[in-house]
Amino acid sequence: MTTAHLILMVAAFVFSIGALTFFMKRSAVVALMGVELMLNGVNLILVEAGQLHHNAQGTSLVLFVILVAAAEAALALSIFVILYRKYGTLTLENYRSLKG
Amino acid sequence: MTLGLWSAIMAVAVGAAVMTGVPLMVIVERRGSAWMQRRSGPNRGGPWGLMQPLADAVKFAFKEENIPAKAHPILFVLAPALAVFPPLIAFSVIPVAGSVNIGGVDYPVQVANMSVGLLFLMAITSLHVFSVLTAGWASNNKFSLLGALRSSSQMISYEIAIGICVVSLVLTYGTLDLREIVKLQEAGSQLPAWGLFMQPLAFLILWVCAFAETNRLPFDLPEGESELVAGYHTEYSGMKFALFFMGEYAAMFVASAFLTTLFLGGYNVPFISEETLRNFFLAKGLGLSMASVATCALQALSFSIKVFFFMWVYVWIRWTLPRFRYDQLMYLGWKLLLPLGVLNVFLTIAYTYLRPHL
Amino acid sequence: MNAVLNEAPSIFMWIASAFAVFFSCVVYWSNNPIACAVALMGTLFSTAALYFAIGNYFIGAVQILVYAGAIAVLFVFIVMLLDLKPHKLRSLPGQGAYLSFVTIVAAGLAALLFCTLAKTPSEEAGTAFQLSAKNYSEYFLSHYQVAFQAAGLLVFAAILGAIQLARGHFGKKENT
Numbered sequence: 001m002t003t004a005h006l007i008l009m010v011a012a013f014v015f016s017i018g019a020l021t022f023f024m025k026r027s028a029v030v031a032l033m034g035v036e037l038m039l040n041g042v043n044l045i046l047v048e049a050g051q052l053h054h055n056a057q058g059t060s061l062v063l064f065v066i067l068v069a070a071a072e073a074a075l076a077l078s079i080f081v082i083l084y085r086k087y088g089t090l091t092l093e094n095y096r097s098l099k100g
Numbered sequence: 101m102t103l104g105l106w107s108a109i110m111a112v113a114v115g116a117a118v119m120t121g122v123p124l125m126v127i128v129e130r131r132g133s134a135w136m137q138r139r140s141g142p143n144r145g146g147p148w149g150l151m152q153p154l155a156d157a158v159k160f161a162f163k164e165e166n167i168p169a170k171a172h173p174i175l176f177v178l179a180p181a182l183a184v185f186p187p188l189i190a191f192s193v194i195p196v197a198g199s200v201n202i203g204g205v206d207y208p209v210q211v212a213n214m215s216v217g218l219l220f221l222m223a224i225t226s227l228h229v230f231s232v233l234t235a236g237w238a239s240n241n242k243f244s245l246l247g248a249l250r251s252s253s254q255m256i257s258y259e260i261a262i263g264i265c266v267v268s269l270v271l272t273y274g275t276l277d278l279r280e281i282v283k284l285q286e287a288g289s290q291l292p293a294w295g296l297f298m299q300p301l302a303f304l305i306l307w308v309c310a311f312a313e314t315n316r317l318p319f320d321l322p323e324g325e326s327e328l329v330a331g332y333h334t335e336y337s338g339m340k341f342a343l344f345f346m347g348e349y350a351a352m353f354v355a356s357a358f359l360t361t362l363f364l365g366g367y368n369v370p371f372i373s374e375e376t377l378r379n380f381f382l383a384k385g386l387g388l389s390m391a392s393v394a395t396c397a398l399q400a401l402s403f404s405i406k407v408f409f410f411m412w413v414y415v416w417i418r419w420t421l422p423r424f425r426y427d428q429l430m431y432l433g434w435k436l437l438l439p440l441g442v443l444n445v446f447l448t449i450a451y452t453y454l455r456p457h458l
Numbered sequence: 459m460n461a462v463l464n465e466a467p468s469i470f471m472w473i474a475s476a477f478a479v480f481f482s483c484v485v486y487w488s489n490n491p492i493a494c495a496v497a498l499m500g501t502l503f504s505t506a507a508l509y510f511a512i513g514n515y516f517i518g519a520v521q522i523l524v525y526a527g528a529i530a531v532l533f534v535f536i537v538m539l540l541d542l543k544p545h546k547l548r549s550l551p552g553q554g555a556y557l558s559f560v561t562i563v564a565a566g567l568a569a570l571l572f573c574t575l576a577k578t579p580s581e582e583a584g585t586a587f588q589l590s591a592k593n594y595s596e597y598f599l600s601h602y603q604v605a606f607q608a609a610g611l612l613v614f615a616a617i618l619g620a621i622q623l624a625r626g627h628f629g630k631k632e633n634t
Binding site for chain 1: 482533560
């Protein structure tokens with residue numbers, strides 16, 4: 001097992017745990033942490049692919065992913081603060097006013 | 101001697117130097133502040149009070165540690181450790197002296213040089229926020245939490261101004277490698293070729309931001325004694341408080357070393373390049389190894405003098421200026437320093453672009 | 459750099475991988491939101507350590523600077539500000555089915571990546587791209603210039619959105 005295989009396995013694992021956290025957690029903030037974990041797994045694979053192919057494409061894509069993740073986390077957390085103030089809870093099961 | 105072994109030796113040496121500098125700063129601060137206030141400060145512990153930091157360390161070790169009843173058990177203990185480690189890690193990319201020649205191979209006197217050293221340094225200094233937040237929240241104390249929130253927002257605001265100034269510095273030097281930056285500031289004819297003369301505005305802005313980043317007066321509101329009890333380290337006593345103290349002084353060392361490396365020529369002796377020094381020692385009859393060691397000793401001394409100058413100004417300003425109010429602090433960071441930093445970037449761009457045409 | 463990827467992993471890499479796996483498990487299994495936030499920061503650090511280990515110092519430093527130094531701090535800040543309490547119930551029913559599904563997906567993903575790895579191009583001598591800031595910025599700002607400007611616009615829009623959200627005029631009828 002080489003380094004490349006180890007990093008791919010770690011990346012797949014982190015991605016899966018992120019997906020699991022996103023689907024299974026009741027609190028919105030922790031679900032967003034799952035999103036960040038998924039993005040991290042993807043970043044690992046991208047960086048490693050860039051290293052394998054000897055160019056900087058992996059690094060560039062990762063830079064964009066990190067940038068977008070930062071912007072999205074900031075905005076999502078601001079929205080969560082406002083939701084908390086308005087509804088008093090961040091538990092995702094309680095947001096069912098659109099349900100028929 | 102492999103590079104790994106050399107890095108390990110350098111890590112131990114730099115860590116020991118920083119950890120020795122912290123007690124020295126304790127006594128310098130206490131005596132210096134006393135002289136500025138026309139009193140004599142601690143002079144009973146040993147000659148000139150030099151054993152006072154040792155007495156302080158023994159006191160902290162034996163003091164009873166009160167942990168508040170509802171404090172979060174793990175985070176409360178983790179926070180002081182998080183305050184001490186980042187400054188020590190940050191010292192790994194700062195070049196302390198030139199290269200030592202052992203057995204024909206040049207070893208740089210630095211723990212680990214990275215081609216993106218400046219970025220790494222900025223990354224590590226941004227970790228201090230986390231220890232402050234954790235300490236304030238884990239104490240389960242309203243004053244601590246307020247102090248922590250204030251401190252973290254202050255640090256984040258001033259980090260942005262640091263980032264903008266680093267952009268203009270990278271434009272000037274053309275590299276992120278700290279060793280290259282120091283080498284570019286070697287020698288000089290009428291003035292030393294220091295970054296201070298190339299980027300004076302960035303120097304001023306970064307110096308002010310260094311005060312804000314280390315929570316030192318005049319940006320001392322988060323731990324202001326008359327405002328918030330002691331801010332985020334109210335509930336800490338004994339060895340944990342000593343760790344916060346050490347972390348604060350170590351962070352001051354890192355900030356001083358940062359400013360020295362970027363603006364004051366790092367380890368360079370002013371007007372004298374490393375080549376000249378080595379040739380001087382070689383002409384005296386020393387071998388190449390000993391000549392390089394003597395050169396590096398002189399350069400390390402020059403580095404220490406510059407860092408110590410900044411540390412003295414830290415102490416000087418602490419006991420001279422009053423504290424900023426919180427809204428004044430935020431105004432300074434966002435509405436004054438950030439636009440000035442952006443202006444500096446524009447000026448640097450204009451100068452860099454027009455320089456070949458002048 | 460490619461040489462590192464074809465060798466057996468060093469001890470440092472094993473330790474960093476173990477920490478990444480451990481901390482991401484803590485993010486999932488913990489009931490306490492603050493523990494999840496701290497474990498997220500641990501995961502980000504471990505990932506940065508992995509980036510350093512495979513030789514990409516630039517992305518490692520950027521990861522610590524942006525992800526661990528800004529995003530994770532924002533998460534911790536929000537958890538502390540809203541004072542989120544530990545959940546009383548564990549999680550939704552049907553967890554077993556989800557777990558097995560995700561395990562199968564994870565295994566499939568790992569297998570897919572393993573097979574893809576067999577088809578990577580062989581090492582060509584002399585085409586190694588030295589990842590220094592200078593080389594990288596020349597490449598990035600020439601090939602990805604449009605994307606870079608678009609990303610700048612995106613961040614600008616995010617700043618405007620954050621400012622408007624912070625002002626908080628919601629649910630009120632303004633008489634202007």
